[in-house]
Ligand SMILES: Cc1cc2nc3c(=O)[nH]c(=O)nc-3n(C[C@H](O)[C@H](O)[C@H](O)COP(=O)(O)OP(=O)(O)OC[C@H]3O[C@@H](n4cnc5c(N)ncnc54)[C@H](O)[C@@H]3O)c2cc1C
């Protein structure tokens with residue numbers, strides 16, 4: 001099938017604009033879908049907008065079928081909206097990379113110059129960099145303005161000991177968000193002590209609105225089924241927003257129905273509740289349909305109007321203005337070497353269950369079910385269930401990073417890599433995080449109701465039927481002393497291990513050995 005066979009809807013709704021009739025064009029990537037952050041001249045002059053679908057990019061990883069659907073459908077809808085708003089649009093489909101696709105356009109239309117915004121992802125950036133060098137008099141790069149922070153201002157701060165908290169406080173001062181002059185509103189930077197609650201039994205969780213696929217989306221679904229049937233995840237029941245209007249509807253809904261409970265239950269997990277009070281807005285933030293300041297300012301307004309408490313609003317602002325921006329600066333500073341980070345030298349392949357979801361460990365089964373079905377799970381499932389298990393089973397963190405990158409609908413390398421190799425696996429040796437994120441079954445039991453329906457016993461520490469997180473955790477503490485010594489803070493866990501009886505230590509080692517021996521690893 002030619003690359004255009006699945007573009008019939010676009011081709012029938014956007015009349016062909018001959019690029020020969022233009023001398024200036026703007027290349028809009030699939031994660032830059034918002035013209036309000038582009039320079040004024042783009043909106044004033046309405047140059048030819050070039051959109052591109054790269055088959056090669058879709059095949060670089062076995063991306064979740066819903067991720068490909070989301071990315072392509074959002075871009076097609078956006079291109080159509082731009083056309084309706086009076087922009088000439090050229091929608092290009094190529095089998096090649098983005099860089100080669102741009103070369104195809106520039107070679108065919110020799111009078112055309114092209115402006116593009118720095119791509120967030122490294123490989124796309126590199127492939128377009130080559131084009132910029134080859135066509136230096138026709139191609140212009142402009143800085144990426146989809147974020148709050150200026151990379152150049154912050155990136156030299158990234159080093160061991162520079163923590164998100166320092167950056168976040170400076171960003172609060174810079175934006176004035178939740179500030180009273182130089183002081184944080186409420187005299188506190190952080191309300192975590194009011195958060196971190198588990199969900200009370202029977203507490204009602206509002207549903208997130210879902211959207212029926214329209215004909216544009218249906219055509220993308222056909223493409224995905226045809227080209228990517230061997231990719232990760234389920235394609236059925238695609239219900240994500242694919243337009244700014246729909247994404248704004250989800251933002252309204254979050255502010256009105258879930259923000260109040262966002263803070264208290266930010267770390268909670270519950271059976272068959274993959275989203276709880278989380279915003280689920282990362283998808284739309286990461287492709288530009290929503291902008292980070294829009295979400296923060298809506299939340300702050302809700303606080304000012306007395307409609308949301310400070311602990312929830314500060315918690316949300318911290319995630320977006322703090323964590324999201326911080327990890328992007330980290331990515332800019334640490335690439336590309338950080339891709340190979342593996343502080344603990346773990347070499348085992350990814351457990352097979354990350355692909356199949358087949359496991360009788362209820363917490364894992366619940367977290368994986370959400371990913372396989374929707375390409376989404378919330379932060380604590382990513383950190384304290386999936387990454388925790390990967391760490392405890394000595395999985396190569398680069399394999400885990402690859403999995404998170406293709407399995408989640410909101411994953412792009414700039415955001416997934418720092419979260420996996422920096423935060424959740426300690427693979428960078430302590431530059432981003434102060435300690436490895438590992439825990440025994442106790443933490444999962446405290447924050448969820450998973451253990452109640454599990455075949456394993458969370459109170460049993462070793463032997464048959466014991467929760468695997470329990471013995472795997474103590475084995476990790478023993479074997480990874482160095483990682484805990486880096487931070488100094490957690491050496492008391494090492495001391496606790498050392499104080500265990502020889503018999504207990506032997507049982508931990510035996511249970512661990514047995515579990516790791518029978519754990520299937522993915523070899524695809
Ligand atoms: C191992 C691991 C992998 C992750 N991979 C991704 C990823 O591929 N893409 C992604 O967007 N986020 C990723 N995160 C961060 C975070 O888990 C998700 O942003 C969040 O779960 C998205 O769901 P939400 O929109 O409901 O978030 P909410 O809980 O509602 O938070 C609001 C927003 O804050 C931002 N945010 C919160 N924490 C982070 C963080 N640590 N890094 C960046 N942004 C953050 C997100 O934009 C999110 O939409 C990862 C975290 C971990 C531990």
Ligand code: SF4
Nearest residue numbers: 361363441451454467
């Ligand atoms: S008992 Fe262990 S494996 Fe089972 S749900 Fe609880 S933490 Fe997970």
